[in-house]
Amino acid sequence: MSRVLDNARRTLTVEAAALQEAEARLEGAFEEAVQIILASKGRLVVTGMGKSGLIGRKIAATLASTGTPSFFMHPAEGSHGDLGMITGQDVVLTISSSGETQEVVALLPLLQRLGTKVIAMVGRADSTLGQRSDAILDISVTNEACPMNLAPTASTTVTLALGDALAVSLLEERGFTPEDFARFHPGGSLGKQLLLHISDLMHSGDGIPQVRRSAPMREALLEMTAKRLGMTAVVDAQERLVGVITDGDLRRSLDEAMDLHEVTAGEAMTPDPFTIGPDELAARGLQYMEDRSINGLLVVAEGNRVVGALNMHDFLRAGVI
Template identity: 55%
Template sequence: MKQITHDFTTLGNEVLNIERQAIDGLYQYIDEQFNRACQAMFDCNGRVIVIGMGKSGHIGGKIAATLASTGTPAFFVHPGEASHGDLGMVTANDVVIGISNSGETAEILNILPVIKRLGITLIAMTGNAESTLAKLADIHVSIRVEQEACPLGLAPTASTTATLVMGDALAVALLKARGFTADDFALSHPGGSLGKRLLLRLEDIMHTGDRVPSLSENALISEALLEVSRKGLGMTAIIDDNGRLAGIFTDGDLRRILDNRIDVHTTRINEVMTRSCVTASADMLAAQALKLMQDRKINGLIIVDLEGRPVGAMNMHDLLQAGVV
């Protein structure tokens, strides 16, 4: 095994310090130009088109994706491809964000005449307020950094970090201004666990009908034990003569009665059940139910209707199977 001859932890920390300073330096650029950029995108009737070349292009793609997923229709256009037909995707109703640290990227400057002719609002994100791109733009958002983390000053490092952070600031500011909600976010993220966490409601995963464990409050504890065992949810709802939820009997209640040596064959369930139990509605988000169960340190929920009648039941295992946990 080769002996390590460099202090890589020190070198890594130096990079983090430089990039932290770059982010700290951005506060001064959350200014009137930033405000104007947000307003232009907020008022846009079309889409936000993000363009950038090289590393700025990679960051631009992420910014476009973040905007699109947080309520601002957006997509990325490669400036080189734009000169060969892709500019046809851009309309007069759109807003264009041009990203270039130097502000002199030829591929972007080449398409500015078309953008200007269409009367499109142009937002420049550059590190040079005196650059061609900055001067031709309607709005200039500065992403200037004092130095790159690369000791040669050549590889975009701190500057791309600053650009990404500024892009996040624009996107999240717009998200809040639009009143964008978790449900809105879920509509553009229907796949995978994220979509499940945001879209699933208890009515989608709860046990219903004969699969809901329940029995009369006049039943014996022994009958409750059989019901818990048959339905396999670790609990049973206890209902009164009007069909409303009177309480719940769980594994925890069983442990307590065993500790107290209560006769399960002669004692009625209403003597030992938990009366003040946590319930939920069928339209509750599964993610909210998960938080409720975690906060109350319980493993299952009885779902009731507006009249307090049990209509469903679920436990942590159901959330796990649904991909919510």
């Protein structure tokens, strides 16, 4: 097995060295490419054949999810109608290690007629693609990790990393925020944390567990059982929140041998409970609960009136956790 590990380590070493070489070549050309994209009023269209195309698809996806409108166009399909998706306001990012990929080079005169800016990720600046582009990102490598120096390995790693560098640089220049990211990823955990509000999760109306301060503990127990949130709000005659009874309060009442028919909710409650507003982010509510080691949360609006309630299970069901 030592040979297997030796090959793995050599591959990683070669690719790490290729990335360091690419980093040393960034100055000038990389900034020029970023400025071309920022100045564009259109989309960034990524194209490439074979493994370059596969890397290009990932680059386009990363750009699109980080604030740079982008999509991948297969170069062969571009010559058969898909070029109609490109306008003169777009920028085309072409990927070709040799710079002579026939399907990619064939697009250049068509793009030139449209007035579309072209950025080339290319391994040879003196290639056809390199010479006919507005900016060049050098993806050349000293050696591929492939022992025959044939299969694209280190070069595709460099291309992918440069694509990530472009995306990160552009999102910083655009002032892209976590909230922006969430809007592009509404189905993900981060999207839920940044887009969902307490009002989206809480139980409201008849689903709110609450009893009057004067109610016997037996009534509070029945309310907690019916609403199944592990707590009940305690309100005064004007229906303003004055306290909360939780499962823990109930257990303490039983441990102290209190008569559930005689003890009132007001006597057993925890006064001035922690609350949250309905417009707060769900993620903030979750953080409050975790910081205070509580499992339930009452939601209040103006006048300290209870408008909702939720517990940890509601956060789990919504995918916020």
